[in-house]
Structure formats: C-alpha cells, structure tokens
Amino acid sequence: MYIPFESMPESSRVWLYQSERKFRPEEQSFIAEKLSKFCEGWNVHGNPLPTSFEVLDEQIIVLAVDESKAGASGCSIDSSVRTLREIESQLQVDLTNSGKVSFKSSAGSIVVTPALGIKSKVLAGDIQEETPIINPMIQIKADLPNIWISAGNSWLNKFFPN
Numbered sequence: 001m002y003i004p005f006e007s008m009p010e011s012s013r014v015w016l017y018q019s020e021r022k023f024r025p026e027e028q029s030f031i032a033e034k035l036s037k038f039c040e041g042w043n044v045h046g047n048p049l050p051t052s053f054e055v056l057d058e059q060i061i062v063l064a065v066d067e068s069k070a071g072a073s074g075c076s077i078d079s080s081v082r083t084l085r086e087i088e089s090q091l092q093v094d095l096t097n098s099g100k101v102s103f104k105s106s107a108g109s110i111v112v113t114p115a116l117g118i119k120s121k122v123l124a125g126d127i128q129e130e131t132p133i134i135n136p137m138i139q140i141k142a143d144l145p146n147i148w149i150s151a152g153n154s155w156l157n158k159f160f161p162n
Contacts (some may be wrong), residue, residue: 010142
C-alpha cells in the first residue's frame with residue numbers, strides 16, 4: 001500500500017537506485033506513476049507492505065518499505081527490481097547495476113561511474129577526500145540525511161595518500 005514518503009517511519013528500509021543522468025520532468029512523472037502503482041500492490045505473501053518512494057536530485061530513486069509488521073521477502077524484493085528494470089528499459093538508464101559509485105563533481109552535478117575504475121578517478125583528481133559520494137551504508141530512512149559523505153570518510157579512503 002502506497003504511503004506518502006514523509007509519512008514513512010524513520011525505521012523504514014530503503015534501497016537507492018542511481019541513474020547516470022538526471023530525469024526529465026516527463027520521465028519523473030512516468031517514474032511516479034509506475035512506482036505509485038507498484039507500491040499500491042506491493043505485498044509479501046498476500047499481505048500489503050506499507051511502501052513509498054522519492055526521487056532525490058532528479059537522479060536517485062529511493063524505494064522505502066515499513067517492515068515493522070512484515071519484512072520484504074526475496075520474492076517481493078525481486079518484484080520491485082522487475083519494476084525498476086521496466087523503468088530502466090523505458091527510460092534507457094541504468095538503475096539496478098550495483099557496481100557503480102556516485103559522486104558530486106566540483107560543479108555540483110552528480111557523476112555515476114563504474115566502481116571498477118574508481119581508483120583512476122581518485123588518482124586523476126576527479127575525486128578528492130572532500131568530494132561528496134553516495135554513502136553505500138544507507139539502509140533505513142533515518143540514514144537519508146547522511147546520503148552524501150566525503151570520499152575520505154568512505155571505502156575510497158584507501159586510495160588517498162595518508
């Protein structure tokens with residue numbers, strides 16, 4: 001069952017899906033329509049899950065589930081990923097590939113890059129210790145104010161000189 005994002009408990013489990021580009025206004029409308037419909041019917045073993053979503057920075061989809069009454073099962077999570085893949089296909093973006101890192105450029109735009117080549121971004125100076133990156137440890141809604149952390153306080157710290 002869909003619940004407005006601001007009404008979701010702080011303990012709600014969240015998943016972050018990052019696009020390599022900003023969504024255009026009509027794409028954001030499509031995402032809202034698709035995810036609202038999905039949230040209305042999302043359930044675990046026939047029991048509705050209180051769910052919601054939000055689009056941050058016109059580029060990051062946050063999907064939230066209140067698991068206080070029933071936890072999201074593997075099958076229910078798979079159904080959410082299927083919905084995200086439909087959005088990917090329609091909008092020609094990559095959302096579900098988890099092998100990427102998002103950071104804010106010096107100009108303030110969000111850059112999404114494969115994690116495999118992240119060391120070269122650090123060595124080239126594209127990512128510095130103070131560069132904001134998406135915190136991969138975000139798990140609940142209460143963590144969202146800390147979605148951006150400095151690269152120096154993340155797993156990327158190993159690539160900076162001590």
